[in-house]
Amino acid sequence: NAGVTQTPKFRILKIGQSMTLQCAQDMNHNYMYWYRQDPGMGLKLIYYSVGAGITDKGEVPNGYNVSRSTTEDFPLRLELAAPSQTSVYFCASSLNRGRLDGYTFGSGTRLTVV
């Protein structure tokens, strides 16, 4: 099925470890986004990209890095995991800015840092 695929679905990291959250979409969408959702809270934008080779910071970028070498992929890198990064991470994509049906979301990655 077409859509946004996130891997892994679950992960436990130790403090100081690094990992990459993968996100891929097969809809040829230009715009891609990373959000985090802390328990009982709304989504906070981490980074976004308006096309291959172009990325920009969102509301909460500290502790994360991204790259966008292709239209399809938008990985999120955590370099030195901290307990404050325990959260559910959502990747999303859209064809155009302000697309009427909003974003297409991935199913999320639940990350726990211990």
Add this chain to the structure above:
Amino acid sequence: AQKITQTQPGMFVQEKEAVTLDCTYDTSDPSYGLFWYKQPSSGEMIFLIYQGSYDQQNATEGRYSLNFQKARKSANLVISASQLGDSAMYFCASYSSASKIIFGSGTRLSIRP
């Protein structure tokens, strides 16, 4: 900067009743869009409805309607004839010229049988 405010952390509604979820927004952009998403306990984000800032009429999608009051900067979601399956978190969101969507903190809606 954009800001979305949802003042109702939780609501309980009797099945088959209508419910209004409040949302106010703050943006300086003349062109913007407003969205509502549903997040059931399974965690996925489900798009419900969209309203553009220049749309003359309130958006409707089945049992969902958006009560858009531009002067008051409010974009309340109205669910008619609520069902048990409507129990979920609901998020109001907006986008503007900055090309990204900003979310509110959400309202947890619980439908009583």
